[in-house]
Amino acid sequence: MKQQLSTASSYSEACDMLRSGYVKHVRLNWNIGSDEFFRIASGLVRNRGKNKKR
Numbered sequence: 001m002k003q004q005l006s007t008a009s010s011y012s013e014a015c016d017m018l019r020s021g022y023v024k025h026v027r028l029n030w031n032i033g034s035d036e037f038f039r040i041a042s043g044l045v046r047n048r049g050k051n052k053k054r
Helices: 012-022 033-052
Strands: 006-008 026-030
Touching: 006 033, 012 026, 012 033
Parallel strands: 006 026
Antiparallel strands: none
16 A cells, blocks of 8 residues: 655644654655754654654
8 A cells, every 4th residue: 555645834744744653754845954854854763762662
């Protein structure tokens, strides 16, 4: 089954989608800056690390 791609139009929308746990892939539909990119990436690594410990 192919998973549907979700599209976020802002940083907060992308974070909300990824934190929900229902979406694995999010298309970033804005000119993302390096700070936003690294905040999203580091947040994903942090959250996945916590999930592995459970």
